Structures are given as C-alpha cells and as structure tokens.
Amino acid sequence: LLLLSKAQPTLALSSSANPASFGASITLAATFASAASPSGTVEFKEGSTTLCTGSVAGATATCSTSSLTVGSHNITAEYAGDANYAAATSSAITQVVNAVVSSAPTITSVVPGDGQVTVSWTAPTDTGGVAITDYTVTASPGGKQCTAGATQTSCTVAGLANGTSYTFTVVANNSAGPGAPSTTSASATPLAGLALTPPATASAKVGQAFSLPLPASGGSGNYSFAVTSGTLPAGLSLNGAAITGTPTTATTAAASITVRLTDTGTTNTKDATIAITVAKGSQAIQFTSTI
Numbered sequence: 001l002l003l004l005s006k007a008q009p010t011l012a013l014s015s016s017a018n019p020a021s022f023g024a025s026i027t028l029a030a031t032f033a034s035a036a037s038p039s040g041t042v043e044f045k046e047g048s049t050t051l052c053t054g055s056v057a058g059a060t061a062t063c064s065t066s067s068l069t070v071g072s073h074n075i076t077a078e079y080a081g082d083a084n085y086a087a088a089t090s091s092a093i094t095q096v097v098n099a100v101v102s103s104a105p106t107i108t109s110v111v112p113g114d115g116q117v118t119v120s121w122t123a124p125t126d127t128g129g130v131a132i133t134d135y136t137v138t139a140s141p142g143g144k145q146c147t148a149g150a151t152q153t154s155c156t157v158a159g160l161a162n163g164t165s166y167t168f169t170v171v172a173n174n175s176a177g178p179g180a181p182s183t184t185s186a187s188a189t190p191l192a193g194l195a196l197t198p199p200a201t202a203s204a205k206v207g208q209a210f211s212l213p214l215p216a217s218g219g220s221g222n223y224s225f226a227v228t229s230g231t232l233p234a235g236l237s238l239n240g241a242a243i244t245g246t247p248t249t250a251t252t253a254a255a256s257i258t259v260r261l262t263d264t265g266t267t268n269t270k271d272a273t274i275a276i277t278v279a280k281g282s283q284a285i286q287f288t289s290t291i
Contacts (some may be wrong), residue, residue: 006081010034011042011090013077019096022129025066028052030077030090032059040082046073070099070129099130102172102179110188112266114218115162117188119146120154121170124179132172139166140184160190192218194270196261201254202274204247206281210236212243212274220265228271230257233278247278 009032016027028051030042042061044051052063061077073095081087103126111118119137135148139157141164148155160166168185171178195217204210216223227238233255235248243259254275261270 006084006086007034009038009079009085009088011077011079011088013044013075013090013093015075015093015095018093019098020068022068022070022097022100023066023126025064026068026095027062027064028054028075028077029060029062030054030079032056032079038079038082038085040080043078043080044075045078046075051075068095068097070097072096097129099174099176100128101176102126102128102132102174104180104182105135105170105172107168107170107182107185110168110185112188112190113156114193115160115190116156116158117160117166117168117190118154118156119168119170119185121182122153124172127172128174128176128179130174130176132174134173135170136173136178137168137170139168141166162190162192165189191220191263191266194218194261194263194268196259196270196272198259198272198274200274202243202276204233204236204276204278206247206250206278208281209246210244212276214241214243214259214261214272216241216261216270219263219268222264224262224264226260226262228258228260229273230255232257233276236276243274243276249278250280251276251278253277 012031012033014029020026028044032038038056041053041055043053044063051065054061054063074092075095076092077090079088103124105121105124107121109120132150134150137146137155137157144157144159146155146157165187167187169181171181197215202212233247233251236243236245254277256275258271258273
C-alpha cells in the first residue's frame with residue numbers, strides 16, 4: 001500500500017497599495033509559488049481577526065478591504081488546504097495606513113457684534129482616521145481668522161470693520177493637514193454696539209416748554225423709541241428721539257421712566273432710565289395803587 005502525503009504549498013502575500021490612505025480599498029493577494037492547481041479559500045488576517053476571505057482562482061486568491069485604521073498592521077494569508085495541498089500560512093507583511101484630511105464642517109450660524117462676528121459649526125462627519133486637532137475660521141474680505149480647539153464648535157473673528165459685510169469658511173485640521181473648507185456662510189455685518197445716553201435726571205417747570213434729546217448711536221442707525229416703564233409727567237410726550245412738551249402739573253417726586261431704544265435693522269435694544277422733576281411755574285404779581 002502506497003500512502004501519498006499532501007504537498008506543502010508556499011504562499012506569497014502582497015498588497016495593492018502600501019502605504020495606503022485611510023478609507024481607501026486595499027486588495028490583498030496570496031500567490032501560490034509551488035502549487036499547480038490548488039482549490040479552496042484563503043483568509044487574510046491581522047492576528048486572529050479575519051479581514052476578508054478570497055477563493056483560490058488559478059494560483060492566486062484575492063480580497064479587498066477598506067476597514068483598516070490609521071497605523072501599521074501585520075497581515076498574513078492563511079490557506080486551509082484541500083485534498084491535494086496542506087494548509088499553509090504566508091509570511092507577514094506590514095501594511096501601513098496613513099491619515100487623510102477631514103471632510104468639511106458645516107456652519108450653523110454667524111452672529112455679528114461690535115467689530116466682530118461669532119461663527120458656529122458642526123464637526124465634520126469624517127475626521128480622516130485621526131482626531132481633529134483644531135479648527136480655523138477665515139473671514140472674507142480681509143482674511144481675519146480665529147482658531148478653536150478640537151472640542152469647540154464656535155469662535156469669534158475680531159478686528160472686523162463695522163458696517164462691512166463678511167462671509168466665513170471653517171476648516172478642520174488634523175495631523176494630515178487642513179481639511180476641506182465648509183460651504184461659505186451667509187453674510188454678516190458687524191456693527192457698533194447700541195448706546196442710549198440721555199441724562200439720568202432732568203428738571204422742568206409748569207408752563208415752560210421742555211425738550212430732552214435722547215442721544216443714540218451704534219447699530220444700523222435705524223432707530224425707534226418707546227417708553228416701556230413709568231409715566232411721563234402731564235403735558236410731556238415722547239416724540240421720536242426726544243421728550244418734549246409743556247408741563248401742566250408740578251410733581252411732588254421725580255417721575256422715573258424707562259426709554260427703550262430699538263435698532264430696527266437688527267432688533268437689538270438698549271434701555272435708559274430718566275427721572276424727570278416738574279417744579280411749579282413762576283406767577284407774575286401785579287401791584288396797583290389808588291390815590
């Protein structure tokens with residue numbers, strides 16, 4: 001009786017791209033160097049983890065994977081054997097996967113302030129296989145920038161010109177470099193902060209014309225005024241940017257009122273409180289004599 005043992009094949013393992021970029025598909029190939037027509041399958045493994053499996057065709061088995069993380073991976077090909085050939089394992093190859101730049105963040109809001117704009121965004125869906133290190137926001141025109149940390153999703157670009165319209169883009173940075181820029185934001189125009197600066201106190205007299213200007217500045221320059229608290233002394237009223245009229249009744253105590261300035265271009269508001277006192281008017285006295 002003649003017993004024949006299975007032939008021992010030799011496997012050579014190769015990769016279609018080494019190093020490869022994160023997320024890219026890599027084709028692994030196991031080639032039989034000393035087997036005429038093997039059959040069956042080959043498992044491509046990292047340690048005990050099977051990455052993919054390929055059927056033997058001719059003298060080669062291949063499979064593709066895109067699941068490898070950034071870094072170095074020791075990969076082998078393991079052949080289970082068939083009726084004629086014994087099981088075999090290839091020498092390991094070291095597959096390197098490099099990080100790539102991230103996808104684009106998404107800007108969610110731009111909020112103007114005095115000489116500045118605060119930009120907010122959501123993080124990119126694909127970080128390129130490694131952690132984001134920081135974000136860079138760039139204004140146009142002018143190129144002013146701000147930088148935010150890896151876990152932050154907003155920052156404020158300062159040093160902008162009030163009254164100038166700006167748009168913004170955001171990029172996420174990682175160890176591979178700056179990522180794809182976000183879609184350009186809606187425009188935002190920084191404006192000086194609202195100011196309403198009337199005197200804190202004012203005095204009037206019954207029967208005498210009164211006018212108290214309400215100096216306002218900042219914002220878009222389109223203003224409206226309203227008394228939101230308290231009551232003006234009798235005879236006085238709010239007329240645009242001034243309190244005017246002729247008082248008709250003296251007050252025993254100061255009338256405290258709150259005037260609200262509204263920037264109709266931005267809906268921002270500013271309040272000021274004024275205490276108005278109305279004194280009695282002077283009366284003329286006539287003297288007559290009879291001789």
